Amino acid sequence: MKNLIISFISLDRPGLVDTISNVVRQHNGNWQSSSLNHMSGYFTGAIEVAVEASKSQALINALNEIEGLESNIKVSDNGLNLAQPSIVLELTANDREGIIQEVSSIIHKQGGNLIKVVSDTETAPHSGQELFKAKVTVSVASEQIDNLTDAIESLADDLMVDVTR
Template identity: 55%
Template sequence: MNQLILSFVSPDRPGLVDTLSDIVHQHHGNWQTSSLHHLSGFFAGVVEIAVTEEQTQSLIDKIQSIPNVKCIIEQTAQHAGTRASLVLELTANDRSGIVRDISSVIHQQGGNLLKLVSAHEGAAHSGVELFKAKASIDVAESNIDDLITALEATADDLMVDISR
């Protein structure tokens, strides 16, 4: 089996996921991990697809022929999954550069950012704009305490909750 990583963006329209999943099914592929989002009138996503060697090119060609969908498809011969050792839930007052600061600390502490899902929302009682994120990372056990200390030092208001 080949693993395909499909990254796409399209003006949002009803039926887009149905179209993509139908193409995967027609080519006997298996829709595996995905993250799909509506963003400012567009629909964007990343999908991991398992497909036989014989169906791979036909599947790629069919996906790339969908009107008004821009996509990048990367192929790998084997599943390259990595298990995250930590999940960080981060909350702070929103400010410019916060994602850069967080990702830089993770990198400097020897961590690998596997997944980041973030949101911008108002605090319930004060209305202050908050940055909230959930990050899955892989980091050596010996670096965990230093990583948390370094993250908390990026801002006085940054709260970090950790789970495994």
């Protein structure tokens, strides 16, 4: 088995996920996980597909033939998926430039590894101010969790961090 890691972007249009998933199915691929988003008129995402090694190149070729889809595809052996202990940090703060860089830098300096980041902004209901919200999955040694949390919270007075182990 091979795992295909597919990142893509396309002008958004109805049926795009159906087209991609049909190509995966036609080549006997198994859609493992994905993160798909509409952003400023584009549809973008990342998909992990498991497929028999003998069918992987045909699937790659078929994905590359989808009209209007720009993709980058990497092939990985299934054995490379290493389980890592992780925590989830839910962050909320007033939005500002550079907040992702600040948080990622602290995580790196505290010996953590970013596994997943899902972020968004929304308008605060009472003040109308833009809020930054993120759910960040981090692989980090258990003895570093408190230091990591303290370091992130020290970035700003308004930054709240909830930790799920």
